[in-house]
Amino acid sequence: MARWEPLGMSVTPVLDLRGIEKSYGSVKVLHDVCFTAYPGEVTALVGDNGAGKTTLVKCIGGIHPHDRGEYRFEGRPARVGNPRDAAALGIEIVHQDLALCENLDIVQNLFLGRERRRGLTLDEAAMEALAAETLSGLSVRTMGSVRQRISNLSGGQRQTVAIARAVLWDSRLVVLDEPAAALGVAQTQQVLELVRRLADRGLAVVLISHNMNDVFAVSDRIAALYLGRMVAQVRTADVTHRQVVELITSGTGGGLGLRR
Amino acid sequence: MKGGPSQEDIRRHNLGTLLRFVHLRGPASRATLAESLGLNRSTIMALTADLTAAGLVREELPRKPGRRAGRPSLVVRPESTRVYVLAFDVGVDRLVVARVGLGGEIMDRREGTRDRDAEPGELVGALAAAARSLVRKAGPAAVCVGAAAAFPGIVRRADDTIMFGPNLDMGEMSLGDTLSRRLGLGLTVSICNDADLGALAEHERGAGVGCDNLIYLHGDVGVGGGIIVGGRLLGGEQGFGGEIGHMVVNPGGRLCSCGSKGCLEAEVGERTLLAHAEREEGAHPDGRAAVRAVVDAADRGDIVAREALHRVGTWLGLGVANLVNIFNPGLVVFGGTLRDVYLGSAAQVRSMLATGALAAPREKVRLRTAELGDDSTLVGAAEFAFAEVLADPVQVLARLRAPENTPVS
Known part of the structure; x- marks a missing residue:
């Protein structure tokens, strides 16, 4: 297995955004935002409601392309004009609503739109084996059969399937939008540990969360947005809970953030 | 004058190394073994023959066709049922x-x-x-x-x-x-x-694979610790080493079962958390379930439970900061009930670490939960x-x- 040196500055970031600006009509949502995500690290994206987190994610995923600024992926300039461009680069976004099909089973969901074929028919056996292998590679033991329908799964298990989809397609960057928002405690812990394991496999993970405990439990870096501006991107080990809360609520705190 | 190791010693060592490899890393082909152990392929063959005769491993054809051309290398599997x-x-x-x-x-x-x-x-x-x-x-x-x-x-x-x-x-x-x-x-x-043992397990099969300097903190009713330095468990003179639970973090604090005051165990143990959270002792549920119930309540917004976790997190963070300063571990793993306590108070633990530990050893330390869970x-x-x-x-x-x-x- 490859060993990663996650916190070294010499590592090329997977995603490197510089001076990103985005307006919806006359409303300017993102002002000159810089954001980086490194391989093997979890970068937490925090900010109050309306700070621009979701907009930034939509820019990353090409759902709403940015207006101005530089988008670099693995060190090279990239053009992401639509979600397909993002998928081609290896960016997987797990949305809050997960975008899973309730009436299909786990294997069908994992391969949705990208099914394996053998001649004229689908190669069900290969897909099933690959799905089981991916889930066990993530140390997911609680799932049971991979032929269960999504509608029979709990919230945490659904989240796991959505995350496994990212692993299956060899993504380089996974963005998780509030993965623990609707989960119970035990399931939240499972998902947090899964997030950590993704990063340990060398992926760059971006985690959006409002829960400071979750952010501090799994992240290596914290990026704080305040009213559409990136006020700080710091190492989790260097900041305290209070500083991050101040950054979120006032855009400044403990010598970090905006100058007054 | 003592000579080098005898033929017999070398063979015993190689047998052990090979068995250990398939025990820890799972079934491997002869080719992989030869490559990873740095031994000749015919040596591997002789060793596996010995181990097979002893009933410790068995060899079989690979289940999937390999990517290499030529005759597939046999896969050596540990005899886990026997x-x-x-x-x-x-x-x-x-x-x-x-x-x-x-x-x-x-x-x-x-x-x-x-x-x-x-x-x-x-x-x-x-x-x-x-x-x-x-x-x-x-x-x-x-x-x-x-x-x-x-x-x-x-x-x-x-x-x-x-x-x-x-x-x-x-x-x-x-x-x-x-x-x-x-x-x-x-x-x-x-x-x-x-x-x-928890430290050993996480080092060999859990969150600490590949990390030779790690500290494992185990919460049951009390708090125990296992320290791995340079890939070896730190035992001390008589094997009593690593009693992190009895490190004093709060002089003159709560009375500990060991007779001292303000030990880490006394400040973050199960009884203390339940007392801070105003849960009655002996009430149902108890033990691990009770600790999990407090974390659960805190997550749902129970202010008393949150405050309890915050207080416990302060002392836990202080303890970890001391350990990071002394041992410079690459990894600190929280197991047993401390896994739940850590996830419920991570912000406070990290805050104490950020303010309490020296910048140099804290830079690379990772805080993780036990990958093997309760096992x-x-x-x-x-x-x-x-x-x-x-x-x-x-x-x-x-x-x-x-x-x-x-x-x-």
Whole structure:
């Protein structure tokens, strides 16, 4: 297995955004935002409601392309004009609503739109084996059969399937939008540990969360947005809970953030 | 003048290394083994032949066609159903006995609860009964190659004597000897500190694979610690080392069961968390379930539970900051109930670490939860029990298979 040196500055970031600006009509949502995500690290994206987190994610995923600024992926300039461009680069976004099909089973969901074929028919056996292998590679033991329908799964298990989809397609960057928002405690812990394991496999993970405990439990870096501006991107080990809360609520705190 | 190692020593060492590789990393082809162990392919063949003859591994054709051209290399698999150890996890409220096959798979397990004021005799009886039923289920063809128990207390390494177990009093009884006698398998049951075994398990199979400097913190009723430095468990002069739970973090603080005041265990242990959260002692649920209920309540917005976790997180963070300063670990792993406590108070723990530890050692330290979950200590006991057979596979197995030692059942 490859060993990663996650916190070294010499590592090329997977995603490197510089001076990103985005307006919806006359409303300017993102002002000159810089954001980086490194391989093997979890970068937490925090900010109050309306700070621009979701907009930034939509820019990353090409759902709403940015207006101005530089988008670099693995060190090279990239053009992401639509979600397909993002998928081609290896960016997987797990949305809050997960975008899973309730009436299909786990294997069908994992391969949705990208099914394996053998001649004229689908190669069900290969897909099933690959799905089981991916889930066990993530140390997911609680799932049971991979032929269960999504509608029979709990919230945490659904989240796991959505995350496994990212692993299956060899993504380089996974963005998780509030993965623990609707989960119970035990399931939240499972998902947090899964997030950590993704990063340990060398992926760059971006985690959006409002829960400071979750952010501090799994992240290596914290990026704080305040009213559409990136006020700080710091190492989790260097900041305290209070500083991050101040950054979120006032855009400044403990010598970090905006100058007054 | 002492010469170099003899042929026999080298062979024994190579056999052990090969067995250890497939035990920890899973089935591997002869080609992979040759590459990873740096041995000649014909040496690998001779070694696997010996191990196969001893019934420790078997060779078979790979299940999937390989990517390389030519004749596929045979895959060496550990005989997990035929060679096993017994692992005991003696918790304050919870007992687990498992049959763990070579290769590390938990083949079968028995779990039970324990009353906090139960007699030591009952404890041994329950453990022995569960173990005997596991041995029966394994069948006559399988061979038990070791047994070890994780115990929440201070254990002398030289003779496995429990010196101090404040949360689980064994009285005068020698747990290892009694259990060995009751099992009647011709094996000694080793007794080890639970957190030390947890550290071993996480280092070999869990969150700490590839990290040779790690600290494992285990929460049961008390708090234990296992420290791995340079890939080895830090035991100290008599094996008592790593009692992180009795590091004083708050001089003049809460009274600890060891008689001192303000130990880490006294400030972050189960009783303290429940007291801060205003949960009654002895109420239902208790033990791990009660700790989890507090974390659950905090997550749902219970202010009292949140405050309790915040207070506990402060001391836990301070303790971790001290450890980071002294040992410069690459990884700190939270296991047992501390796994839940850490996830519920991570912000506070990190804050204390950021303000309390030196910048240089804190820069690279990672805080993680135990990947093996509640089984860390159990897996550690199994790994400890396997140590003997991995050191000298063929000899140990020959001794155990000798007819006079066959268990009569």
